Amino acid sequence: MEFTAQEIAQLLGGTVKGNPNDKISSVSKIQEGKPGTIAFLANPKYEEFIYSTRATAVLVNEDFKPTKPLKTSLIYVKDAYVAFSSLLEEYQRIVSLQKVGIEEPSFRDGSAEIGESPYIGAFAYLGKNVKVGNNCKIYPHVYLGDNVTVGDNTILYAGVKVYADCTIGSYCTIHSGAVVGSDGFGFAPQADGTYKTIPQIGNVIIEDHVDIGANTVIDCATMGSTHIKKGVKLDNLVQIAHNVTIGENTVVAAQTGISGSATLGKNNVLAGQVGIVGHIVLPDRTTIGAQSGIMNPPKEEGKILLGSPALEHKNQLRSLAIFRRLPDIKKRIEKLEAKLLNSEDQ
Secondary structure: OOOOOHHHHHHOOOEEEEEOOOOEEEEHHHHHOOOEEEEEEOHHHHHHHHHHHHOOOOEEEOOOOOOOOOEEEEEEOOOOHHHHHHHHHHHHHHHOOOEEEEEEOOEEEOOOOOOOEHHHHHHHHEEOOOOEOOOOOEEOEEOOOOOEEEOOEEEEOOOEEEEOOOOOOOOOOOOOOEEEEEEOOOOOOOOOOOOEEEOOOOEEEOOOOOEEEEEEEEEEOOOOEEEEOOOEEEEOEEEEOOOOOOOOOOEEOOOOOOOOOEEEEOOEEEEEOEEOOOOOEEOOEEEOOOOEOOOOOOOOOOOEEEOOEEEEEHHHHHHHHHHHHHHHHHHHHHHHHHHHHHHHOO
């Protein structure tokens, strides 16, 4: 696929300074630019590369003013980072449109319903009463259990497993190795020290525009639904336990674990390796730093938490400042104790 700089500028609402007929067929980092590619400059610390890049064109912010001669065409846009992201989305959309048809061998139960313009990869399995919307891409080795529903324009990459009765919305992307609807971790301790499995008979509901990273697991509810709301973004290797609810537009980074029946508000940000205990309610617009453990969440919205156990950001920093001084404080206390002992002896 090949586009001119002018065509890309029109797509992004920008203007070209340079040759509008430059041909562009791929993207690149600005420091690794090659002829025929387009890059972007959003962070000023990378400005030095724009004067040496071999990229054919570079997206820049409207206020960018070069201080040296350039070898590349510029496309001025309101926000270069956002524009580049939009360009990648359009590129991905065009590529995905080329994937169409049903490959064999794949299995579709006779009761399964498949929408218009599908791609069903080889060795995919679609169980009884499965419903797949229009323009969906179901890559090889995907498993869709009985009664699963997949909305329009959703992509399930190779090896995704969706257990029976789960619902996935429209415009979702689920990456390889993710599992949706596996049993929640429910066991009842017995008098003899063993554990009895509690049947997990609920499902998972995933709303529209949700992205789920590779090898992430979302457990089904014990009863009812584990609920991932509209616009949620889950990184790779995230564990979502049974009966959890995650509010709209919440972002969860890798290796985070959210325990059963926790409820997260909307527009939360969880950094990597956060741990959240079960049955808590996290208010809207909460930000949690990496490796934090949340046991007593704040009542107010918009707080920043840090540490394990997590405290409000400023309190945790004050505590860390004191912690760093503990060796010195210990020495001072020992000196004071020695002086007191000496004065008592006299």
